[in-house]
Amino acid sequence: MAVVETERREHILIITLNRPEARNAVNGEVARGIEAAIDELENDRELWVGIIASSGKVFSAGADLKAVSAGKGNELWTDRGGFAGLVKRDRTKPLIAAANGAALAGGCEIVLACDMCVAAEEAVFGVPEVKRSLIPGAGGLFRLPRAVGPAVGMELMLTGDPIPAARAYELGLVNKVVPQAKLMDEALALAGRITANAPLAVQAAKKITERALTDTDDQLWAASAASMKELSKTEDYKEGPRAFIEKREPVWQAK
Template sequence: MLIPRALQLFKSNKSYYFIGSIMQYHDIIYEKKGPNSNIALITLNRPKALNSLCDSLIVELMDACKSIDKDPNIGAIVLTGSTKAFAAGADIKEMNQKSFTDCTKERFIERWDIITDIRKPIIAAVNGFALGGGCELAMMCDIIYAGENAKFGQPEIKLGTTPGAGGSQRLVRSVGKSVAMEMVLSGEPINAQQAKEIGLVSKIFPVDKLVEETLKLAQKIAGFSPLIVAMAKEAVNAAYELSLKEGMRFERKGFYATFATSDRKEGMQAFLDKREPRFTNS
């Protein structure tokens, strides 16, 4: 459970409500990294349960991400787990007693999608198991880097259920129908190399170097204009929802909009002056 710092956490009808926003976390670890403390590193912290995604962990993760999104000093987020498991799935013990009515009334899993509403880029650093909800959580992130021991899968079929947090939707958009259908209907996982070959992950690193390399990418992204980074992220995500013609129109409008920013002027002038730009997020 969450431990409040001079605040209170209430639970009503199995939903969590906060008074205030400053929380101490139990199921995640939140650290600031980088020379300017401008990278948020969130580590899932249920090692005995292979970081299975219980309700309290998701509440903590949502709270941390919303807080980070409001922090002007943070330029990017890295989300990781342990070397053994990013997240082995949703917490089966929590789910086992739920009924159709419970899931419907609680809008179970629906709130996980808040991760996709975060404007700052989120990079998943996946070591070990990323199964079921763990694979879905990784796919909610903007970029996935994998350790050599990573395994991705949607094994819900083996439990007599189906994916519920995007496994049948985001997976198709990432890897295509045939591979997604095979993974969902067989329940069998794929390894890091297979995940890279089908485009689910961008790069693979040794297990002990994964977080370090992911932080390097986060630091590079955080060095650009946060305003322009958010606009670029929005444009790429729009490609999932729009036709090509509509997407191109959306992209052009965003491109034109950058010409109203100080950072576009600074970036181009710095290029012409052969110097590093000094972005001001404006």
């Protein structure tokens, strides 16, 4: 059985971590599997949104310490994606985390690398590395304070204490908290709301929005104008107004 499984549902690709016996910890096989799944999402014009989920009761405990202690720590990183084949990956398409349980250390950093997160009520999030004389080296040091604010980000980083899903929602780390039984339905519903829109416009909006906290206004104005210029050359740019005038749902082609 594959440690990373994929399932297509129309324009959505569900990527499932499948090492429940190891709390979905990331080893080399998982990292390569996630990278391959992201390749599939990025390279297929018919796939517009991805969801990362997990089997079992834990989203991910982060790095597989057995692999690390066996001298295989470098296998947890890929050249293009970094840790878990994901955290440094240059992606164009939206990715939603469906956190079914604890997302700790590298597992939390996987969530932070995604664009949105739907969480089960039982989920908790945290970066406990300092409790083991480590630091979150897969993006958590800067992505977490961006997500929850500098003061709370510093608290979580320096105490290593986790927060429950409800608190993560209050802080803006999570988009929605739902009962465990409704987790995938809610993640798919969110993905469906996105795939109802023009995919190239979604990708352009994602690219600029994720730079909102790091770039200057001048850079963002320029990027917005350039993206609008590129979108105006596409078939979907013509389809949107046409469908509105003809009082019908648009048929997007992602081109």
